[in-house]
Every structure is written in C-alpha cells, then in structure tokens.
Amino acid sequence: MRFGMKQQEKQRHSIAGQRWYEKLLDRITSEENFRWSLILLGVYVAILLFGTYILANVLEWFDISELFFNVWSLTFPLVALVAMINPWAGVWRLWSGHKLQKPILEQVEQHGSRTYDELVSQCMPLKIHLGIDDALERLLRTRELVLYANEQGEACYRLPTEEDRENWHREFLKENGETLTVEELHRILSMDSRHFSDGILIWFSLGEQDGFWMGKTEREDSDEQAIWIEADDVPYQEFMTFEELIQTKLIRGKSLYEIWDELVFFSIEGESPSSWYDRVCGDL
Numbered sequence: 001m002r003f004g005m006k007q008q009e010k011q012r013h014s015i016a017g018q019r020w021y022e023k024l025l026d027r028i029t030s031e032e033n034f035r036w037s038l039i040l041l042g043v044y045v046a047i048l049l050f051g052t053y054i055l056a057n058v059l060e061w062f063d064i065s066e067l068f069f070n071v072w073s074l075t076f077p078l079v080a081l082v083a084m085i086n087p088w089a090g091v092w093r094l095w096s097g098h099k100l101q102k103p104i105l106e107q108v109e110q111h112g113s114r115t116y117d118e119l120v121s122q123c124m125p126l127k128i129h130l131g132i133d134d135a136l137e138r139l140l141r142t143r144e145l146v147l148y149a150n151e152q153g154e155a156c157y158r159l160p161t162e163e164d165r166e167n168w169h170r171e172f173l174k175e176n177g178e179t180l181t182v183e184e185l186h187r188i189l190s191m192d193s194r195h196f197s198d199g200i201l202i203w204f205s206l207g208e209q210d211g212f213w214m215g216k217t218e219r220e221d222s223d224e225q226a227i228w229i230e231a232d233d234v235p236y237q238e239f240m241t242f243e244e245l246i247q248t249k250l251i252r253g254k255s256l257y258e259i260w261d262e263l264v265f266f267s268i269e270g271e272s273p274s275s276w277y278d279r280v281c282g283d284l
Contacts, residue, residue, distance in 0.1 A: 016117045018127045100124075100135035104157075105144065113158040115150065143168060173205055177264030178273045182257070186242050187281055188268065189216050193225050196269065205264040206231075206251060214245070 103123045107114050119136075120127050136157070139145040146164055150156040160168075180188075193199040199217030206212055214229040219238070226238040227245050239245045246257040256263070268276040 015120055015127050015129070017121075098135070100131055101139055101144075104132075104135055104139065105159075108145065108157055108159055113150075113156050116155040116157075119157065173264045177205060177266055179263070180265050180273060180277075182246065182260060184277060184281075188277065189214075189227050189242050189245070191216070191280075193217050198269075200269065202268050202273075203266045205266065206259065206262055 100123055104119055107119060107122050111118075114122070116136075120132060124130075124132055136145065136147075139157075140147055143160060143165075145157045146160050148156055148158070188200065188202070191200065193216040199215055201215040202213065204212050204214065212229070212231040212234070214227070216225055216227050218224070219226050224240070226240060227242060228236060228238045229245065229250065230236040231251075234250055237248075237250070239248070246260075247255050249255050251259065265273045267273065271279075
C-alpha cells in the first residue's frame with residue numbers, strides 16, 4: 001500500500017562556503033528568478049524602446065537609430081543571457097533532481113546522516129541549489145529520507161527507521177480511516193447479503209497491518225449466509241453469527257472485541273464506511 005503524505009513546504013537552505021561566482025549563479029538560477037526572467041526581459045525591451053523614442057523624438061537630443069543600437073548593444077546581451085539561462089536551468093533542475101537521488105541516498109546510507117551542506121559538497125559539482133532541493137523534496141515525499149535538526153540546528157537527513165514507518169502508518173490510518181461501533185458493524189453484517197451483487201465486503205486495518213477483509217456472502221454449498229474474515233496471517237474463516245466473529249480469538253490470541261479500539265475501517269463495497277452506512281442503513 002502506498003501511504004499518503006502532505007506536500008513538504010520547500011525551504012531554501014543557505015549554503016556555507018559558496019564562492020562569489022556560485023552565489024551569482026545561484027541567484028540567477030533561483031526559482032523565483034526563473035519565473036520572472038522572461039517577463040522582465042519583455043519589460044526591459046519595452047522600456048528601452050519607449051525611452052529611446054522619447055529621447056530622440058520628443059527631446060530631439062539624439063538620432064534615434066544611433067541611440068537605440070548603442071544602448072541595445074551595451075545592455076541587451078547581459079539581460080538576454082540571464083533570460084536564456086533560466087529556462088535551461090529549469091530543464092537542468094528537473095533532470096538533476098532525478099539523477100541526484102541515488103548519490104544522496106548512498107551518502108546518507110554510508111555515513112548514517114548528512115547535513116545539507118555535506119550533501120551539496122559531495123553530490124554537486126558547484127555549491128548551488130540547482131536540482132538538489134528538488135531531489136531532497138522527492139525523497140522526503142516518498143519517505144526515503146527523514147529531515148531533522150541536529151544539535152547545531154542544521155538541516156540533517158537520515159534514513160527512516162521502523163519507528164518512523166510505524167508513525168507514518170498511524171498518521172495514514174488517522175487521516176484516511178474511520179471507526180465503527182460494535183453495534184454499527186453488527187447492523188451491517190445482519191443485512192441480507194443477497195441484496196448486493198457480490199455480498200458485503202469490508203476492508204479494515206488492525207494496528208500496523210492493513211490487509212484485513214471481512215464480509216458476508218451466501219455459502220456455495222447451501223442457501224445459508226456466512227460471515228467471514230481473512231488476512232495475510234489469518235486464514236479464511238466463516239462464522240454463522242456475528243457473536244462468533246467478534247468473540248473468537250483470531251489475532252495474537254485475542255478476539256476482535258478485545259482489540260476493537262485498534263480497528264480502522266477503510267471501505268465498505270469500495271465506498272467510505274460512513275457514506276455507505278448512511279446511504280444503506282440510514283433509513284432502516
């Protein structure tokens with residue numbers, strides 16, 4: 001199962017030991033400059049043309065063609081260079097964001113944890129943000145890295161532990177699952193399963209295990225209806241009554257009734273438990 005995760009807010013870290021040309025390149029290729037570069041180029045050209053027209057035709061100080069080409073030849077190459085660098089920087093950022101993930105993981109696995117500056121110095125030919133922020137964001141979003149602050153308050157990255165994965169799973173269950181009372185589940189499983197094309201099918205989770213199913217269908221060898229439960233480590237079992245289902249010791253030597261607070265329900269017949277229950281059982 002893939003776990004949902006809220007989008008991490010992207011932060012721009014400071015990089016220690018940047019040389020002057022790295023700072024300049026970092027500034028030119030920054031994401032905010034990338035968004036505005038082409039707009040600023042258009043504004044620059046408009047101002048240049050308008051200013052040249054005013055000086056030459058309104059104030060009559062210079063010949064328009066001479067002024068225009070002199071100013072253009074002096075300033076346009078620099079502005080055009082900045083405007084051209086940013087689109088290519090955007091492409092490079094996407095490509096390097098993919099390519100950097102493997103060396104980042106290798107560095108963290110080899111050393112146990114790495115600071116942001118250490119990853120930049122080991123994985124980047126230049127000390128700039130281009131690509132590495134995207135790579136780290138992807139690794140955090142896919143839960144392959146954990147971000148934390150070390151004793152010096154620096155951004156530090158490490159591989160997730162089992163405790164991290166358990167916490168993420170609990171967050172996932174809390175955000176995506178629902179609870180049912182014993183009475184509500186009893187009411188659901190007391191319904192005639194023949195009113196539904198494939199019987200009643202319920203997907204639920206127990207603690208850190210999410211592959212649990214229960215339901216109610218008509219038995220193949222008779223007209224009777226049976227309640228059943230199945231999971232990876234719980235063999236398929238049938239019960240003739242709801243009381244048998246919740247009182248039988250099925251998991252870790254305990255019954256469902258004993259561990260009811262650990263149950264989280266995801267769907268009934270592919271629909272959220274609350275909406276299905278309101279729609280089907282609301283008028284009963």
